[in-house]
Amino acid sequence: MSDEEKLIKIPITQLVKFSDSFAGAEIHLSVAGKFVRLNYATDEFLDILRRLQQKEVEQVYIRQSEVKVIMKEIQESLSARKFYQSKTTVEEKVEVLDESMKTVKNIINQIGVDSETVTLLRLVNVRTMSILQESPGLYAFIKRFKKNCSEEFLRAMLTSYVLALMVDKFPWRSESVKEKGAMASLLCDLLLDKKDFEILRKWEKDGGELPEHIRNHPFEIAEKLRQKRDLIPFETITIIEQHHEMPDGSGFPDGINGGRINQLSAIFIVSQRFIELLCDTNFDYEMRFLIVGRLQKKYQGKSFEKAMEALTSIVR
Ligand SMILES: [Fe+2]
DSSP, X not given: OOGXXXXXEEEHHHHHHTGGGGTTOOOEEEETTEEEEOOOTTSOHHHHHHHHHHTTOOEEEEEHHXXXXXXXXXXXXXSHHHHHHSOOOHHHHHHHHHHHHHHHHHHHHHXXXXXXXXXXXXXXXXXXXXXXXXXSOHHHHHHHHTTTSOHHHHHHHHHHHHHHHHHTTSTTOXXXXXXXXXXXXXXXXXXXXXXXXXXXXXXHHHOOOOOHHHHTHHHHHHHHHHTTTTTSXXXXXXXXXXXXXXXXXXXXXXXXXXXXXXXXXXXXXXHHHHHHHHHHXXXXXXXXXXXXXXXXXXXXXXXXXXXXXXXXXXXX
């Protein structure tokens, strides 16, 4: 079977969203380990999908060549003409970006990283950053978008937002540095699913043993991205590798100490942790000073102290 004919798992919601491009596409279901083709060209594509949704089926399989069509559709919906000139609200734009990111995640997990995926990723990143730049402040942003996107995407956006404000406190600040950091926030947990996040959050609170695949996720996603190192900045890959490391060497995957964690990674780690803790309080912004105080105790050492200074000055 050629790559193009391989079957790729896809959420039905995505097919419904882009249904115009898929009339006549083959839909397969996995039943007891075997693929069953559900439709033929004469069948009503959307009817089949809706019936499956009624039976609470969430995923189907389509050919890899059809997945490429979805990617083109998404790219088109993120083109400057469509994204900025249509009458869609900012909330709808965030929804489109969230959906796009879910597709990219799905594709990278099943097919891997190729030039087309990276192009799409960069587009999602640039459009996300433009929305963040227009936002009047962190809390206003949380209030506005909390209900419009998945928690995962919200966390990534908020991390990018805080990171950008922190980077502004350094003499080497630039849009390109912020873009590299924002890209890392979209990509760093690409290999984790909902259950993994729950395990990870429990571990952060209680400690104990972490499953091997969670321990290795920074390293594994960095390895995948390195295959396209000409398209993904090495700073982004370094942040991803280091995003769970701690100044005292108690982090993972390598347990390196603070001296080996560079300034941009330290800023990323602090901004991501700040957002995680804020999220744990269900975004109770009143708790922000308490969170900063807690982080201050944990994140010490040269690059982390500078990162904490920057965080303190932006959290007012
Ligand atoms: Fe992670």
